[in-house]
Amino acid sequence: MTSIVTLFAKSDRVHSKNMSCLKLKFKSSNCENYNNPFSLDELTDAISKSHDTAVGPDDVHYQMLKHLPNDALLTLLNILNNIWASGTFPRSWCTSTVIPVPKPGKDTSDPSNYRPLALTSCICKVMERMINSCLVWYLERNKLISPMQCGFHKQHSTTNLLVRLESFVREAFA
Numbered sequence: 001m002t003s004i005v006t007l008f009a010k011s012d013r014v015h016s017k018n019m020s021c022l023k024l025k026f027k028s029s030n031c032e033n034y035n036n037p038f039s040l041d042e043l044t045d046a047i048s049k050s051h052d053t054a055v056g057p058d059d060v061h062y063q064m065l066k067h068l069p070n071d072a073l074l075t076l077l078n079i080l081n082n083i084w085a086s087g088t089f090p091r092s093w094c095t096s097t098v099i100p101v102p103k104p105g106k107d108t109s110d111p112s113n114y115r116p117l118a119l120t121s122c123i124c125k126v127m128e129r130m131i132n133s134c135l136v137w138y139l140e141r142n143k144l145i146s147p148m149q150c151g152f153h154k155q156h157s158t159t160n161l162l163v164r165l166e167s168f169v170r171e172a173f174a
Helices: 002-020 040-047 062-066 070-086 122-141 158-173
Strands: 097-102 112-120
Touching: 040 062, 040 070, 040 122, 070 122, 070 158
Parallel strands: none
Antiparallel strands: 097 112
């Protein structure tokens, strides 16, 4: 079994070593694609991928956003693009409503037996989803995400890692 783990670790080390040799450019002209204003398609895609969750302090919920007419969507898009261009995060998005949720099977009289559930602005989460999509697209397009990485990588999951591990095990036995 040691040889299987060694083989898996060696493969990962070789890939890590190759990736660490890449020179990263930290200078930016701010003209990269991920700095462009968001499109209406990106906004509607982010809203459509939203699940109905509890509202934050602004009382705006996803059903409201999903049923906005086009004029209102364009206004929201302009607001989000102004936030993106200015880099000024609305103060109201920095607050959340925290609800203590009791841990199952624990004594509810003890405050340490609760976990906090923070409810934040749905509009903020839509913008976060838009930014994340843009950055993931850029990273994948420029091959900056390791093909060995499965977390936060489209069409990759824990199953991919398990299949890879099984393959290493079979090769080691062969």
